[in-house]
Amino acid sequence: MTCFDAIIIGGGHNGLVAAGLLAKAGSKVVVLEASGALGGAARGHEFAPGYRTGGLAHIVNRLSPHVVKDLALDTSLFTTELAPTVVLDPERGPAVLRGAYGETVDGVTSEEGKAFAAMRKKLMAQASILGRFFAKRPPRPGEAGIKELFDLGMSGLSLIRQGRDEARDFARMALMNVADIADEYLTDDRLKALIAFDAVLGIHLGPRSPTSLLGLYYRLTGEALGHTGGQFVPKGGMGSVVAALEQAAKRHGVEIRLDASVAKIVSDKGRATGVVLASGEEIGAKAIVSAIHPVTTLRNLVAPGEIDTHLSMSLKHIRSKGDTAKLHLALDKVPEFLGVSQGYLKGRLVIARSVRHVEDAFNPSKYGEFSPDPVMEIVLPCLTDASLAPAGGAVLSANVQYAPYELKEGWEAGKPKFLAAIMAVLERHAPGIGASVKASELLTPVDIERDFNMPGGHWHHGELQVDQLLINRPTFAVSGYDTPLEGLYLASAGSHPGGGISGLPGRNAARHILSRRGA
Amino acid sequence: MNQITPTGRRPGDILTPLLETPFHPRLEALNINNDWYHWSGYKAPHSLADEELEYFAIRSTAALFDISPMTKYRIEGPGAEAFCNRLTLRDVRKLGVGRVHYTAWCDDHGHVLDDGTLFRLAPERFRLCSQERHLPWLLDSAEGFDVTITDESTEIAGLALQGPTSWAVLRDAGFEGVDRLKVFQLAEFPHEGGTVVISRTGFTGDLGYELFCHRDQALSLWDRLAAVGDKNRMRAIGYAALNHARIEAGFIVANADFVTSETALREDRLRLPDEIGLDWMVDLEKPNFNGRNAIVKARAKKTLKHILVGLEVEGNVAGPLSLIYHNKKHEAGIVTASAWSPLLKKNIAIASLTRPYGDRITDSLWVEIYALRELNYSKLMKRVKIVPRPFIKLERRGANPPGVM
Numbered sequence: 001m002t003c004f005d006a007i008i009i010g011g012g013h014n015g016l017v018a019a020g021l022l023a024k025a026g027s028k029v030v031v032l033e034a035s036g037a038l039g040g041a042a043r044g045h046e047f048a049p050g051y052r053t054g055g056l057a058h059i060v061n062r063l064s065p066h067v068v069k070d071l072a073l074d075t076s077l078f079t080t081e082l083a084p085t086v087v088l089d090p091e092r093g094p095a096v097l098r099g100a101y102g103e104t105v106d107g108v109t110s111e112e113g114k115a116f117a118a119m120r121k122k123l124m125a126q127a128s129i130l131g132r133f134f135a136k137r138p139p140r141p142g143e144a145g146i147k148e149l150f151d152l153g154m155s156g157l158s159l160i161r162q163g164r165d166e167a168r169d170f171a172r173m174a175l176m177n178v179a180d181i182a183d184e185y186l187t188d189d190r191l192k193a194l195i196a197f198d199a200v201l202g203i204h205l206g207p208r209s210p211t212s213l214l215g216l217y218y219r220l221t222g223e224a225l226g227h228t229g230g231q232f233v234p235k236g237g238m239g240s241v242v243a244a245l246e247q248a249a250k251r252h253g254v255e256i257r258l259d260a261s262v263a264k265i266v267s268d269k270g271r272a273t274g275v276v277l278a279s280g281e282e283i284g285a286k287a288i289v290s291a292i293h294p295v296t297t298l299r300n301l302v303a304p305g306e307i308d309t310h311l312s313m314s315l316k317h318i319r320s321k322g323d324t325a326k327l328h329l330a331l332d333k334v335p336e337f338l339g340v341s342q343g344y345l346k347g348r349l350v351i352a353r354s355v356r357h358v359e360d361a362f363n364p365s366k367y368g369e370f371s372p373d374p375v376m377e378i379v380l381p382c383l384t385d386a387s388l389a390p391a392g393g394a395v396l397s398a399n400v401q402y403a404p405y406e407l408k409e410g411w412e413a414g415k416p417k418f419l420a421a422i423m424a425v426l427e428r429h430a431p432g433i434g435a436s437v438k439a440s441e442l443l444t445p446v447d448i449e450r451d452f453n454m455p456g457g458h459w460h461h462g463e464l465q466v467d468q469l470l471i472n473r474p475t476f477a478v479s480g481y482d483t484p485l486e487g488l489y490l491a492s493a494g495s496h497p498g499g500g501i502s503g504l505p506g507r508n509a510a511r512h513i514l515s516r517r518g519a
Numbered sequence: 520m521n522q523i524t525p526t527g528r529r530p531g532d533i534l535t536p537l538l539e540t541p542f543h544p545r546l547e548a549l550n551i552n553n554d555w556y557h558w559s560g561y562k563a564p565h566s567l568a569d570e571e572l573e574y575f576a577i578r579s580t581a582a583l584f585d586i587s588p589m590t591k592y593r594i595e596g597p598g599a600e601a602f603c604n605r606l607t608l609r610d611v612r613k614l615g616v617g618r619v620h621y622t623a624w625c626d627d628h629g630h631v632l633d634d635g636t637l638f639r640l641a642p643e644r645f646r647l648c649s650q651e652r653h654l655p656w657l658l659d660s661a662e663g664f665d666v667t668i669t670d671e672s673t674e675i676a677g678l679a680l681q682g683p684t685s686w687a688v689l690r691d692a693g694f695e696g697v698d699r700l701k702v703f704q705l706a707e708f709p710h711e712g713g714t715v716v717i718s719r720t721g722f723t724g725d726l727g728y729e730l731f732c733h734r735d736q737a738l739s740l741w742d743r744l745a746a747v748g749d750k751n752r753m754r755a756i757g758y759a760a761l762n763h764a765r766i767e768a769g770f771i772v773a774n775a776d777f778v779t780s781e782t783a784l785r786e787d788r789l790r791l792p793d794e795i796g797l798d799w800m801v802d803l804e805k806p807n808f809n810g811r812n813a814i815v816k817a818r819a820k821k822t823l824k825h826i827l828v829g830l831e832v833e834g835n836v837a838g839p840l841s842l843i844y845h846n847k848k849h850e851a852g853i854v855t856a857s858a859w860s861p862l863l864k865k866n867i868a869i870a871s872l873t874r875p876y877g878d879r880i881t882d883s884l885w886v887e888i889y890a891l892r893e894l895n896y897s898k899l900m901k902r903v904k905i906v907p908r909p910f911i912k913l914e915r916r917g918a919n920p921p922g923v924m
Contacts, residue, residue, distance in 0.1 A: 267807075268806070269803065269804070269805075269806065269807070270807055270811060270812060270815070299663075303663075304601075304605070304662065304663025304664055305601060305602075305604070305605030305663070305664070305806065305807055305808075306806075306807045307807075308626075308627035308807075308809045308810065308811075308812070309626070309627065309656065309659050309660040309809050310626060310627040310628075311627055312659070312662060313659050316662075477627070484812050
């Protein structure tokens, strides 16, 4: 039997980050990836001849600078410049957030611009308090050491330092819904719609659902190119970020094995000792780091009975059903969006008319129906990197909501109808786009589940909602990256702090494992 | 389902009259005291005629006790052994077919959910008997195992036949081959076209058997035993007598000597196996079982807070629920069961102590007993001595072949 210091299950970005950091610290590490390519949700793929795009993720907006620094990532492989967010409105023209999440806003009145700036300042400050917790293990009650308590105290202090009123306002707002905050600060429906959309993107909530503001905080904890709230479209698609991570991992000596699907985790008397691959091959290791869905890890790969009943049940009850579809269009020319200048097309285009539009799109999904008039976020990655489409052609990549995992009529029947609904929306904003489509790929949560090994087709490996965050992510008993099986650790988006291409769950887990080893 | 009972109440109504066990017609006829108590929703006799005579039937002749209200689960399927092993503390792989063992099970935190007996009726078929009901817990724990779990509490009737002449009763009743049963062994015997499972088990520390059959055969089984009962001085008994005997035998009762983790309302009432004298059951050499991690951790970090001990108490006044003090000053625990032992001619008790009392500190322990004597309390401070359980060991319990001893 081959033996390693650490086995990483899953070659997604968190797996690669964990692998790189453990190898950097001197461990002999192997990454076992079930599919034929690294990257998971971030891997690039060719969805039509000559047309390439990132699998699910298409914008860099939260890649952790800690990860970049610790792994000395070659950012030149993917870095471009900050991209604007363009909220489409065929009648009035777009509202455009420039700089990092609208340091300035174009297309709105100056009063509205000021109002947005005030709201942005408030939300950024509040998000930063939450963000303090993201680059480390969540504070575990009863286990907190001096350092954790100190950090916790400092977070409290930073809150108070901003003044009593700010602290009170944070307490008031933290669990509110985004729609009420939009109404509190803004009057322009385009801006209200944008924050409503951003707050619920990838989450099974509508803007009027309680706690929906948390999604926006989460978004605003991310940073890009040193700007909090910033974003950019990666050169060569999200696959380039994966390439940089792979390069870093390999530099530290990580061995990568593709098409190496793990069938089970071997354990005995409370200790994980290795894995068995689908091929039957057995690999042993002192540490097994699972960078795939925590429920798959603990309820499918680990033998039944190895995890106690309460924990098994609480894992079973984790909400992890995706509600977002991914659309890829192969176009014969670069589409024109009404009122959007050429320069803005390189940014992130958002279709959401109003808070009501987002809420109305959400409502059917509660009852197993897709949105007949969906909201979406569009990127044209080929404008950043022409190599992604054949000469003259274009790639459109969109995250579309809402597309419930469990569609009442079933996705086989529903998918063509949903695609038609999406195309109808696109046609309103980019007349003639339908005729320009040479090929299309619509990934519903069911497709995402199958293609990316993500149970429920959920990006975040579990709903990113208040009851599944911090010390309750994925669930309390396993929120510190440890599991009841000694030597088995969790490191996916299903662990703290959550999904998105940040690398933080992988980094936090690796650091935790290394701190154990030192002890 | 929603039938209205003659009392005008729906089944399951909190005021539903107590249910009657399959043996009720016989018990009712014998219960001259009309002294019933509530056992898992059933009407059960506290005593039938005379508590003392009933106790001495256990120790001197034979006693027949209805255990039908006990919770019983049938666990069967290819995954039954592995399931029982993940559920309970002891290694079920070591439990042979036709054997019974006393065991307990815990939640994730290592807190004891209940104790009970596990019968291995066939390689892939078990019966789990317990005090409390656990079906949701069993079903949740069974996920991933190829096993079917059925609550057979009402379907299966049970009798405990205990005492020195209990084997003679079975012999005379024509249960051929019962003499071959060793302690904790079971076998099936024909009865009225069906079968009765007889195991050499019991809750008295005496020679004794437990009999399980389908409820339809309950009365005929009773009658079959009763027909040879007089000859062997067999007497039907109530719980008071059994309780007396079980204290002598040092057995604990869930929700009397400890609070089960699903019924406990207060956090500090929860108990790990090591805190109620069940540490010997915990088998760390077998595959994972519920609570393993927590128990290992509590042992390693020395966070065990309580300990269950057997006590001999000076004097002859039993003091259930009396407080125990160290140096007559510091509270050290509570007596959960106590009795005058006619066999030992001593006052004995089971007590829960707060460590280090009972663990590192075992001397100078006292019990404060309030003896009620004709509307006056006499406050007694009696010295107690920690002694091993069981308090009594009867050779006839394990004698092979069994006899009239």
